[in-house]
Amino acid sequence: MAMSASIVLAADDPAGLARFYGALLQVEPQPGLSGTHWRVAWPAGGWLEIYAPSRSRPQPQQLARLALCLQRQSDGTGAVAMLNTWITAVLGLGASLQEPPRVEPFGAEAWLLDPEGNRLLLLVMPAA
Incomplete structure (x- = not known):
């Protein structure tokens, strides 16, 4: 099946x-x-x-450990520069920045909140 x-x-x-x-x-x-x-x-x-949750089983807004993650591969301009451009675009769509961008061993990341407060991770991985 x-x-x-x-x-x-x-x-x-x-x-x-x-x-x-x-x-x-x-x-x-x-x-x-x-x-x-x-x-x-x-x-x-x-x-x-x-x-939309059922009125008989409401789902209150809450921060949790689960988050949506979107990833891109660095295009050669640098992971941080690419991430900052991406963040600007996402903020323009109605998201808000939860934590400023930072560089980790696996790439550049930033944590945002979507328009309803759900966690969203943007990750730009270094060029291969």
Whole structure:
């Protein structure tokens, strides 16, 4: 039996958050199974499923250890310069910077919050 996978994200404004991630990933968000469900194609395959939680089972906003991570390979201009350009674009989409960029052994990273406060890690890996 075939299996598929997706990432599920509860949202107060599913359409708005789908527009944010659609713009960030440069894909068109798609309506889901109901008026409060949206799908965004995930770069690694599968979908980012964004939905409004049921009123009978609310999901309060909370910071957790789980975060979405988007990665790019450095284009030769330098991982930090590329990361700073990317951060500026994502801030323009409505995200906020949680921690300033820093260089780690595996690349340059920055932690942000999406428009609804979910953690988002941007990682630029050094050129191979």
